[in-house]
Amino acid sequence: MKKLGILLKGIIKENPVLVLLLGTCPTLATTTGVISALAMGIAATAVLICSNVVISALRKAIPDKVRIPAYIVVIAGFVSVVQMLMQAYFPDLYDMLGVYLALIVVNCIILGRAEMFARKNGIIDSALDGIGMGIGFTLALVVMGSIREILGAGTWAGIELTAIKPYAVSIVTAAPGGFLVFGCLIALVNKLFAGKNAKKEFACEGCPNASACNKASCESEVKEETK
Amino acid sequence: MKELLIILMSAVLVDNYVLNKFLGICPFLGVSKKSDQAVGMGVSVIFVMLVATAATWPIQTYLLDPNELGYLQTIVFILVIAALVQFVEIFLKKFIPALHKSLGVYLPLITTNCAVLGVTINNISDGYNFVESMVSSLGCGLGFLLAMWLFAGVRGRLEESDAPECFKGIPITLVAASIVSVAFMGFGGIIDKLFA
Numbered sequence: 299m300k301k302l303g304i305l306l307k308g309i310i311k312e313n314p315v316l317v318l319l320l321g322t323c324p325t326l327a328t329t330t331g332v333i334s335a336l337a338m339g340i341a342a343t344a345v346l347i348c349s350n351v352v353i354s355a356l357r358k359a360i361p362d363k364v365r366i367p368a369y370i371v372v373i374a375g376f377v378s379v380v381q382m383l384m385q386a387y388f389p390d391l392y393d394m395l396g397v398y399l400a401l402i403v404v405n406c407i408i409l410g411r412a413e414m415f416a417r418k419n420g421i422i423d424s425a426l427d428g429i430g431m432g433i434g435f436t437l438a439l440v441v442m443g444s445i446r447e448i449l450g451a452g453t454w455a456g457i458e459l460t461a462i463k464p465y466a467v468s469i470v471t472a473a474p475g476g477f478l479v480f481g482c483l484i485a486l487v488n489k490l491f492a493g494k495n496a497k498k499e500f501a502c503e504g505c506p507n508a509s510a511c512n513k514a515s516c517e518s519e520v521k522e523e524t525k
Numbered sequence: 526m527k528e529l530l531i532i533l534m535s536a537v538l539v540d541n542y543v544l545n546k547f548l549g550i551c552p553f554l555g556v557s558k559k560s561d562q563a564v565g566m567g568v569s570v571i572f573v574m575l576v577a578t579a580a581t582w583p584i585q586t587y588l589l590d591p592n593e594l595g596y597l598q599t600i601v602f603i604l605v606i607a608a609l610v611q612f613v614e615i616f617l618k619k620f621i622p623a624l625h626k627s628l629g630v631y632l633p634l635i636t637t638n639c640a641v642l643g644v645t646i647n648n649i650s651d652g653y654n655f656v657e658s659m660v661s662s663l664g665c666g667l668g669f670l671l672a673m674w675l676f677a678g679v680r681g682r683l684e685e686s687d688a689p690e691c692f693k694g695i696p697i698t699l700v701a702a703s704i705v706s707v708a709f710m711g712f713g714g715i716i717d718k719l720f721a
């Protein structure tokens with residue numbers, strides 16, 4: 299039962315994109331269409347599961363002080379594997395995702411789950427967490443990709459929707475539409491789950507840089523006070 | 526010279542990394558609450574982008590490509606950037622403490638900033654030579670600074686606005702970013718017209 303909870307929490311209650319607000323860059327960049335969103339989701343999920351398992355297995359071997367560089371090496375290794383597999387078997391998708399595929403390395407979801415979950419839990423729990431979070435990430439990406447593709451291009455996964463096509467607003471698939479749809483989607487999730495787990499501020503606990511970031515904002519406040 | 530200007534201008538205005546390519550969104554949303562913070566972060570990013578490009582371009586050209594190790598690009602670049610940022614921080618702390626005091630807190634943040642890794646990879650995949658890569662990195666950094674600084678001003682106004690309850694915080698910030706991004710779309714054809 300506990301294991302099921304770990305698997306399911308990533309999908310809705312702690313959805314990495316819409317609730318934890320992690321991994322915003324790929325969410326905005328690869329959701330111009332359903333297919334690229336799905337490809338990005340699956341690639342990131344594969345890396346997330348593998349890195350969670352390996353980091354969890356090595357959690358006693360990695361010294362605490364150098365854990366972030368060690369995690370980055372593990373994650374970068376798996377990203378390279380995914381890149382090479384994709385280039386070999388799905389060259390079209392590889393070209394479509396371009397630089398964002400390599401940028402999975404610095405995706406906060408993956409580093410964040412390593413830091414928040416995998417280094418404290420067993421291998422099986424970490425794998426389940428990776429699967430759940432990966433599904434949550436993919437699901438959010440596909441929902442957003444669907445909204446943007448249907449409204450912006452009048453198609454869904456390349457299939458033409460004749461009822462909507464004449465009214466398509468192309469700006470939704472362009473850069474501004476990404477920000478707008480993402481903002482509205484988060485607001486909708488806040489509304490639906492109001493009070494329960496709505497996040498008002500940018501999620502920092504998941505980010506490995508949180509301590510430095512807080513320090514940065516604190517220091518400027520201190521500076522202002524002394525002025 | 527003209528080519529370099531085109532690369533610079535298009536990196537700053539047309540292909541703005543934050544508002545058009547969605548790279549470096551985390552610091553864009555996280556550290557843009559006050560304009561002095563936004564400028565500090567922006568300047569640090571320019572600095573790290575230039576140093577990172579100066580290090581990664583020769584590595585790719587003289588080390589990875591001749592030995593057919595191109596597939597190691599991702600691992601090598603992220604490690605080089607991470608090590609470099611640490612090194613720069615130690616160097617500044619020891620030799621230029623004044624600069625370290627103003628930029629130091631932002632440097633560790635930048636290691637996992639996707640804009641820095643993105644610009645080094647893009648420079649290689651666009652086939653730029655060393656000078657062009659440096660100019661393109663400078664342009665991307667300036668574009669990042671410009672977007673951060675402009676958006677810090679917009680956010681100052683947002684704090685006082687009365688948004689619907691569920692839009693408060695991040696959602697309304699994203700909607701505002703969308704409008705700033707529309708403004709940047711206006712630069713679309715400017716490069717062709719300017720240098721035609």
